[in-house]
Amino acid sequence: MIKEFISQRAKEKYFRSLNEEQKKNALNNIFDECSHIVFLGGAGVSTESGIPDFRSKNGLYRKRDKKFARYRPEYLLSSDCLYQNPKVFFDYFRSNLDCRNVQPNAAHKKLAEMEQKGKLDGIITQNIDGLHQKAGSRNVQEIHGSALRSHCVICRKEYGPDFIFESRDPVPVCPECGKMVRPEVTLYGEILPDEAYGNAIHLIQDADCLIIGGTSLEVGTAAGLAHQFHGKYLVIINKGKTKMEGKADLVFHESISKVLCEIE
Ligand code: NAD
Numbered sequence: 001m002i003k004e005f006i007s008q009r010a011k012e013k014y015f016r017s018l019n020e021e022q023k024k025n026a027l028n029n030i031f032d033e034c035s036h037i038v039f040l041g042g043a044g045v046s047t048e049s050g051i052p053d054f055r056s057k058n059g060l061y062r063k064r065d066k067k068f069a070r071y072r073p074e075y076l077l078s079s080d081c082l083y084q085n086p087k088v089f090f091d092y093f094r095s096n097l098d099c100r101n102v103q104p105n106a107a108h109k110k111l112a113e114m115e116q117k118g119k120l121d122g123i124i125t126q127n128i129d130g131l132h133q134k135a136g137s138r139n140v141q142e143i144h145g146s147a148l149r150s151h152c153v154i155c156r157k158e159y160g161p162d163f164i165f166e167s168r169d170p171v172p173v174c175p176e177c178g179k180m181v182r183p184e185v186t187l188y189g190e191i192l193p194d195e196a197y198g199n200a201i202h203l204i205q206d207a208d209c210l211i212i213g214g215t216s217l218e219v220g221t222a223a224g225l226a227h228q229f230h231g232k233y234l235v236i237i238n239k240g241k242t243k244m245e246g247k248a249d250l251v252f253h254e255s256i257s258k259v260l261c262e263i264e
Pocket residue numbers: 041042043044045046047048051052053054055056059060126127128129144213214215216217218219237238239240241254255256257
């Protein structure tokens with residue numbers, strides 16, 4: 001048990017008084033105490049695997065690629081771009097989001113280990129790289145879909161991870177019906193996949209501890225999900241600042257893998 005608090009104010013005061021070492025002990029105590037821990041993460045979880053995030057100094061949004069310089073990054077990953085300018089969309093997608101040969105890092109592996117030990121109920125990820133599953137996690141809710149799956153926009157035939165990346169056509173074409181095959185990712189301007197989003201809400205609502213990590217929470221749906229948490233402890237592990245920090249019990253501005261691996 002971390003401590004009994006007589007009020008929310010006393011709890012806030014206690015957590016704010018901790019130094020870095022004490023915060024790590026407190027995180028370990030939270031893990032001992034809680035039995036329904038959920039992780040909500042984003043692109044920062046995969047930067048140590050070599051996939052750039054969007055908004056950091058080395059993120060995709062700051063990449064200067066002459067070919068795409070005239071477009072806003074949000075446009076390049078939008079349904080408008082996919083349907084109105086598909087050659088540009090697939091060129092950008094293939095150049096920047098091919099994560100087929102990327103390997104999970106220590107953070108992915110630690111989260112998988114926590115689930116296997118029965119400590120973690122599940123992962124809600126905005127990532128589309130499939131690295132949590134590659135690390136062995138089972139309950140992974142991909143609220144923005146996956147770059148490793150694709151389907152025909154007309155006949156809905158499904159294709160595997162290589163189809164879009166190996167296709168020689170500038171816009172990949174369905175061999176069954178001749179129409180476009182698109183990645184199963186949620187683009188700007190699209191709604192989230194019902195099932196994953198519904199499962200994510202249930203996970204968060206049943207959690208006694210929510211860890212948010214490697215996400216700026218700039219994407220509204222992730223922030224909206226985080227606001228559904230009413231459990232005991234909110235922990236944020238993110239190199240940069242996020243909007244939810246005022247609500248969190250513990251905040252670490254450090255590498256996600258470093259902090260997670262300090263949990264015993
Ligand atoms: P974001 O770029 O807005 O924020 C990433 C955050 O992670 C930043 O605040 C940064 O400080 C932090 N960060 C980076 N490396 C970290 C590390 N090693 N340890 C701790 N923190 C670290 O990304 P987002 O919030 O996930 O939202 C943007 C969208 O990015 C999502 O919709 C997601 O689909 C998409 N995206 C996914 C991938 C992927 O699948 N790997 C990659 C790029 C973007």
